[in-house]
Amino acid sequence: MTLVNIKIEGVPYQVENGLTILEAAKACGYEIPSLCAFNHGECNQGSCRVCLVEATGARGLVASCVYPVNEGMEIRISSPAATQARRRSVELLLSNHNQNCQQCDKNGQCELLHVAQITGAREGAFAGVHSETYLDELAPGLIRDTSKCILCGRCIARCSNAHGLGILGFENRGFRTFVAPAENRSFADSPCIQCGQCVNVCPTGALMEHSEIAKVDAALRAGKHVVVQAAPAVRAALGEEFGYPVGTPVTGKMIAAMRRLGFERVYDVNFGADLTIMEEGTELLHRLTEGGVLPMITSCSPGWVNYAEYNYGDLLDHLSSCKSPHQMQGAVIKSYWAEQKGYDPKDVFVVSVMPCVAKKYERQRDVMNVNGIDDVDAVITTRELARMIKRAGIIFNRLPDEEWDGDIMGDYSGAGVIFGVTGGVMEAALRTVYFKLTGKEYGRVVFEEVRGHDAGIREASIDINGTVVNVAIASGMKSAKVLLDEIREGKSKYHFIEIMGCPGGCINGGGQPYIRPVFLPNEDDNILDTYKEKRAQALYSEDERQTVRQSHNNPQIIELYEKFLGEPNSHKAHELLHTTYAAREGFNDVSK
Ligand code: SF4
Ligand code: SF4
Ligand code: SF4
Ligand code: FES
Structure with missing residues (x-):
């Protein structure tokens, strides 16, 4: 140097x-x-x-x-x-900005306000004409409000870096310039996968998640049986909103806060993750032993499912038919759980707290219901949960550490916890497949970077009773594309592939707290390089603390199959826990 x-x-x-x-x-x-x-x-x-x-x-x-x-x-x-x-x-x-800071969810984390403060800039210094603005609220996942856009281009760069996609770009010229999908279409009418990575980097409120807090408020006011379920990655990042160092798990305080917000039951999505492993592991086993379509590809990331439907419609039979964990758990809450409680499923309202913006879209897919009853009624992000906690005046740091509700779906294994980390779904599924084929438990899967690819793909080979199973993991669509093109060309050597929409997996989802060094003065200078590992470590440490580390050993999962579902991949399991995909017409491969 x-x-x-x-x-x-x-x-x-x-x-x-x-x-x-x-x-x-x-x-x-x-x-x-x-x-x-x-x-x-x-x-x-x-x-x-x-x-x-x-x-x-x-x-x-x-x-x-x-x-x-x-x-x-x-x-x-x-x-x-x-x-x-x-x-x-x-x-x-x-001077060309919609300064409705009081109504703006970015207030408190807005970089424009921050630079205004440190430069001493005052509004109204330059009066003049405002450029024409556009508000796109049609997509379930995200909102674009060009009246708050400063044309910095971060969103354009992120979409390209994470996915090789060019959904957003500068439209028009000069004073009339604005940022939008091609032809100023809505996100809903473009091949945007609604991952929210662009939201994560926007310095202002120009790109935000489509909030569903009002819907949750209405259900609570209406006296519904409101059940909340939180994904693993949420506990690894929520603390950042309350001043905890990045990578501090805050599970106990998060549970206490959700209870104080008025939810009737507070469950961990890890139960649903264990259920997904049971279903997906069994599906993989069938495909491996009975000659099904291989490689099988995981389907729990809705951003990835969107990408597949837009760009790889010919490969959809490679996707596992399993719904994602929160959708599975929602379907079980509206059926088995409601039945046990003596509730009419129509009076039950399920809220998922997710690190993900695309989950808002996923829950509204027309295949995510059973007999017309939606599996999940609202999805709020980690950031939205933090907003609800702050709005309720709850002093998060002073909350006691509380436990999840333990009835019916309160148990979970370590395998469920690591779902939030890239490679976690694969590792969790392999633990169960290995056990089913050998009767023995499998330890830690060691993945290696794939040489010759500069795409962050990792792979492993597992020997199961003399049969070698080749597996690979990719996160971000740029990496996924490499593996998908191999399948399309008939060159894939893999049996099982895990694909996550966001680079680094759910811990880096589009609904997670913003990582802004200027607002994190106690973190190292290199926090933008290390936050994913720190959050992932928070989940791995929780996996190691669990006494049950394989989904098939979760006692309440065993009971659910015995009392209600029969066996994995049964007719009833298919009705509640599996889904279908469809190629989207009108869009071709938009990746570079
Ligand atoms: S983006 Fe920032 S400056 Fe603009 S309205 Fe929101 S909080 Fe205020
Ligand atoms: S949500 Fe994802 S795919 Fe859509 S524009 Fe943003 S980064 Fe690109
Ligand atoms: S990141 Fe936000 S402020 Fe910057 S160009 Fe994109 S929408 Fe505009
Ligand atoms: S010109 Fe924008 S930060 Fe330097």
Whole structure:
């Protein structure tokens, strides 16, 4: 590493050569405001101009996010010219911005407000005409409100980096520019997979999840039997909304908070995850031993299912027919659970707390009901749960640690917990398949990076009674595409593939708390590189604490089959727990 000598505000420093001024200043302990620059150059438009500084050797002010340091450079962040220029840049953004902060769910985590505060920008400094704006509320998963867009381009970069997709782009030119799917269509009318990765990086309220909090409020007010179920990845990230270090599991406090919000029962989706493993493991076993379509591909990620239906309609028979864990559990709550409680299923309202935005879409698919009764009635994200907790005045950090409700579907195994991590579904299913074929328990699956691919694909080979089962995992559609094209070309060597819509799996879902270094002053500088591992570790540690670590050993799952479902893949199980897919007409392969 070559070092160069620079000065910031007259103080000498040595920094790595090749860094931008913005990065070098950060390494030396200065925050220069920035908006369009994000995540080590993932997005670097150089367009917002809120990062302007003075630097020797440059003519006038420079955008510190794109200008590199060099030997002997003297940088002035706080000179009157730089300070005023940055403030003006922010005031210009505010002058064409819908400033309804009181009604905006981004308030409190808005980067535009943050830079306005630190630059001293004041609204109304530039009066003038506002550009025409558009509000897209048609998609179940996400909302686009161009009146709050600052044209930073982060969403465009993220869609491309995570999925190789180009759903969003700049439309029009000059003052009339806005960000939208092609031809300003709704997300609902484009091959957007509704993963919410773009929402995760948007600095303002221009892209948000489609909130279902009002629906939950209405059900609680109406006196329904409102049951909440939370996915594993939620407990690994919810604490971040309340100041806990990234990767702190807050299961007990989350349960206590949900109870105080008025839910009649508080269940873990891990029971549903165990059920999925029983069904999916059995399906895999049948396909392996009776010559079914291989490789079988997991189907619990609705973002991935969307992608498959839009782009790989010819491969849909490779997908497992299993519903995802929360849909399965919802179907069981509305049938077996309601029956046990003596409730009419129409009076039962199921809320899923998910790390995922696409789950809002998934629950509204017309195949996600049994005899016209929806499996799940509302999906709220981890962020929305945090909002509900804050709105209720609950002081999260002071809550006691409480336990899940334990009746009927309260037990879960470690296998269910690791569903939230990439590779977790595969590992959980293999534990059960291995047991069914050998009568022995399987330990930890060790995956290796696939050489020759630069797509983050990992694979493993498991010897089950002399039969080698080849498995692979991919997350993010860019990686998935590599494996899917191999299948299409007849070159796939795999028997079982796990695909997750979001890079890193559910712990990095589009509904998880925002990771913004400026709002996480106690985290390391490299938090954007490490947060996925930290959240994943929170789940692995919970798996290791469980005494039951295989789904087939969960006593309440055994009881559910004995008393209600019969056996895995039975007729009744199919009616409640399995689904179908359909290729979407009118869209072709949009990936690059
Ligand atoms: S995006 Fe930020 S500045 Fe705009 S309305 Fe929302 S909170 Fe206010
Ligand atoms: S939701 Fe996902 S697929 Fe749709 S635009 Fe955003 S990043 Fe792209
Ligand atoms: S929608 Fe959000 S991320 Fe996309 S350009 Fe606008 S402000 Fe940036
Ligand atoms: S952060 Fe540098 S121009 Fe936007």
